[in-house]
Structures are given as structure tokens and as C-alpha cells.
Amino acid sequence: MRIVSGIQPTGNLHLGNYLGAIKNWVKMQDDIAAEGGQSLYFLADLHAISMPHDPRTLSANTREMTAALVACGIDPDRSILFNQTQVPQHAELQWLLNGTARMGWLNRMTQFKDKSGKNREGASVALFTYPVLQAADVLLYQATHVPVGEDQKQHLELARDIAQKFNNDFASEDAPVFTLPDPIIPPEAARIMSLRDGSAKMSKSDPSDMARINLTDDADTIMKKVKKAKSDAEPLPSEKAGLEGRAEANNLVGIYSAMTGQSVEQILADFGGEGFGKFKPALGEVLVEKLAPINERFNELRKDYSALDAILAKGAEKARTLALPTLHAAYDALGL
Ligand code: ADP
Ligand code: NA
Numbered sequence: 001m002r003i004v005s006g007i008q009p010t011g012n013l014h015l016g017n018y019l020g021a022i023k024n025w026v027k028m029q030d031d032i033a034a035e036g037g038q039s040l041y042f043l044a045d046l047h048a049i050s051m052p053h054d055p056r057t058l059s060a061n062t063r064e065m066t067a068a069l070v071a072c073g074i075d076p077d078r079s080i081l082f083n084q085t086q087v088p089q090h091a092e093l094q095w096l097l098n099g100t101a102r103m104g105w106l107n108r109m110t111q112f113k114d115k116s117g118k119n120r121e122g123a124s125v126a127l128f129t130y131p132v133l134q135a136a137d138v139l140l141y142q143a144t145h146v147p148v149g150e151d152q153k154q155h156l157e158l159a160r161d162i163a164q165k166f167n168n169d170f171a172s173e174d175a176p177v178f179t180l181p182d183p184i185i186p187p188e189a190a191r192i193m194s195l196r197d198g199s200a201k202m203s204k205s206d207p208s209d210m211a212r213i214n215l216t217d218d219a220d221t222i223m224k225k226v227k228k229a230k231s232d233a234e235p236l237p238s239e240k241a242g243l244e245g246r247a248e249a250n251n252l253v254g255i256y257s258a259m260t261g262q263s264v265e266q267i268l269a270d271f272g273g274e275g276f277g278k279f280k281p282a283l284g285e286v287l288v289e290k291l292a293p294i295n296e297r298f299n300e301l302r303k304d305y306s307a308l309d310a311i312l313a314k315g316a317e318k319a320r321t322l323a324l325p326t327l328h329a330a331y332d333a334l335g336l
Contacts (some may be wrong), residue, residue, distance in 0.1 A: 001037035003184070004143040005029065006044035006084065006134075007069075009062040015213040015287075018072060018294070019258045020205060026073035033078050040080040041069070046090065046133060050126035051115070053188055063308045068215055070311065071103040071123055071298035080322070082315030084137070093136035094129070096330050099191060100166045103131045111151065117221040135159035135168040140323045142179040147186040156183050170333040177329045188223075195229040195319035198247025215298050219288045226252075226284035231276040238272025240264050252283055254274075259286050259334050 003029070007021060025041060032039045043062050062083055074081055084090050085120070106112070109131055115124035126133075134155050138146050148156050163178035171177045194200040196211040206212060210225055217225070228246045237243060243250040243264075253271075255281075257264050271279050301308060 001032060001035055001144050002040070002137045002141060003037070003145045003147060004040045004042075004141050004181075006042045006047070006137055007065065008048055009043045009045055009058065009065040010204065011057060011061040011064045012204035013064060013068045013215045013298075014202055014204060015215075015255070015291075017068070018215060019190040019192050019255070021189065022069060022072045022074075022252075023258075024147075025069065025191055028186060029074060029079050038080070039078075040082075040143075040322075041074060042081070042087075042137070042319070043083045046084045048125055050130045057190055062312075063305050064302060066308050066312060067176060067298055067301035070308075071215070071301055072177050076311045076315060078270065080315050080318045081311065082319045083312045086312060086316035087319045088321060089320060089327045090133065090136050090280050093140050093323075093327055094133045094331060096334060096336075097130065097136055097162050098131050099138070099334070100162050100169065101129075101135070101158070101302055105161060106131065109158070110156060111155070131155045131158050132162070133149070135162045137182050139163055139178045140326055141319075142326060143181045144179060145184045146181045148183045149186065149189075153183065158180065166330075166333075172174050190254060192255060192258070193247065193251040195225060195251075196253055197230065198249075198251045213287065213291070215291070215295060216297065216302075217291075219292060222287050222291065223281075223284040224281050226287060229280065231280070233275075235273050235275045236268060236271045236279060238268050242268075244273075249276075252279065256283050256286060259290050 005025065008023070010074070011018070029041075034276055043065055045058060045062050048058055066081070066083075069081065070076065104130060111131075112123070130298050135158060135258055138159055144158075146156055159179045163180050167176040167178055192202045194202050194206055194211040196206075196208055200211075201208070202212045202214070205283070210228055213222055213225055214318060231252065232246060232249060234246070234249070234251065243253060253264055253267055256262070256267055260267075271282070
């Protein structure tokens, strides 16, 4: 089993990024390693240029994301952790696959329609062909499985179609160039809401720093933010149904659940009938206990770009070694 997954590099990482994305990667890494498989994780910086972006922050964000991944438990000795740009075989293979992908297939991609909106003529060509780069990202490594959320299912189907057509057109049946990857549905990710407004997503773009818990926040800051978090005057219910229509209460209990692994039912069995004066300090302690080691490691790593670059360079070298035989086979098959 070999899985490949990419994440867009972003800075100002917060609890939502941890619980909604990074934590799942760590779990997958551990599950795959336990089965003797291999996981490859990359920072999808080539994808970032398909939308308007700020060149001044992209490389810093790549390092921030790397630091966060390692601090949260991605082990560069067990996973291959690298930066897409440093493995030029991704871009090379994309060009080769552009010969196989059909305009009609890409025209059907709903994400392009969503992201380009009303301004299709003004969208970048990269936004249109980015599913072909995604196909290259996984086919390059003979991935057997790719974790995909609902919004990426169509792109994985496309990768399979491209692989199949390429194998059909250019390879003999007993020696296919590409493996057709199967989707794996990642464990359901928590969706974390703002601490100031239970109907808005916790986000780095929220102007209020009190609305989110940053991975750089120290224990005092975390405690203060949790205590000031918006809640309501009712005590916690003793059953889950009682959280309906109480967005803030629901979010705070959800965070407790995601951090401890306890079910919401279990938490309400313990805290039902108690007010937030009691629940918030308990939640703050849980957050501090789990985030303190991450926070310490994260702040250490993000100060040392050369150490992060060394991690990425080593990962890129391993990735290139895995990628080259497939890339050469693709060139050969095409008569190049
Ligand atoms: P932001 O919303 O802060 O700009 P990004 O869009 O850069 O975050 O998201 C990076 C990753 O973190 C994505 O996988 C996204 O799904 C996840 N993520 C971001 N915010 C949250 C949240 N509030 N709850 C759960 N997951 C989140
Ligand atoms: Na965002």
C-alpha cells in the first residue's frame, strides 16, 4: 500500500487546520506504517500558483506548514515529506499527461467551474489543467491509494481515466506504465468554528485573533481565549439533542471531543447540567495539555528555516528516487 497526499501551504496555522487536516495525516501515516506501507506527503506549492497568490509569502508558508506537520507528528523518517517544486518530475509528468487528458474530461470538472466562477475567460490555464497535475502527483509514485474528500473524488476519477488511457494507448497489457489508484475516504474531519461566532469557520483570515487558537499560542493565551469564547447562559445538556440550535456550545463540546477522542455523549454525561464557568476551564486544560508539546516544537522548528529546508531536501531526494523510473517509462512509452 502506498498513499500520496498533498496539502496547500498556508501560514498562521490554527486549531482548525490541526483538527481538520493535519491530525488526519498523522493518523494515516501511523496506520499505513503499521501495515508496512509507505506514505508520501507533499506541500502543493505548484498548485498554489493556479490562483492569485502572494510570492512573498508562499515560500514562508511552505516552511510554516512543514514545521506544523512535523510538530504535529509527521515523521520525516517514516513518511516522505517534501515540497512539490523540488521534485520537477511532477511538472514533467504533467506535460506528458497533457497529451493523454482530453479537453472534454477537463471541461466536466466541477471544481474549475466553482473556482473560476463567472470569470472563466479570466481564469488561469493552470486552474484548468490543475487536475492533470494532481494526476501526475499520484501516478508518478505508483500510488495504490489516495485519500480524497468529497470535493476531490472527481479529480481522482480523472487520474484513473488518464492512467488507463495512457496504459491502453502506449503500454503493453502485461507492462502498464501506471497503477490505477483507489480512493480511500479519510476519517471524518472535525469542522471547527470561530470562538467568537459559532456559525463562522475558524480561519486565519478572521480579523479577530480571539476567534481562533493559533498553533503558536502559549498556555496563558489559550486559557484566556477559551474563557472569553462566546457561549450562552444555559447549562450544558446531558444529551446530544440538547446542543441543537446552540452553535457555540456545540463547537466547544466538539473541540473537547476532537482533542480527547471522547464521544460527545460521554462528555455530556460528565458535564451535563454544568455551566460554562466549569466547562471552559476544563476545555482550556485539555487544549493546553495536548497543544503544549506541539506548540513548543512548532515554535522551535519555525525559527530554524535551514533545519526545515534540510528536511524538505531529504524528502525531495527520496521522492525523486521513487519517481524517476516511472517518469522514464512514460518518456519511453511515448517514444521520447
Ligand atoms: P483557513 O480557512 O484558515 O484559510 P485553509 O483554507 O488554508 O485555512 O485550510 C487549510 C486546511 O485546513 C484545509 O485542509 C482545511 O480544510 C483545513 N481547515 C481550515 N480551517 C478549518 C476549520 N475551521 N475546521 C476544520 N478544518 C479546517
Ligand atoms: Na481559506
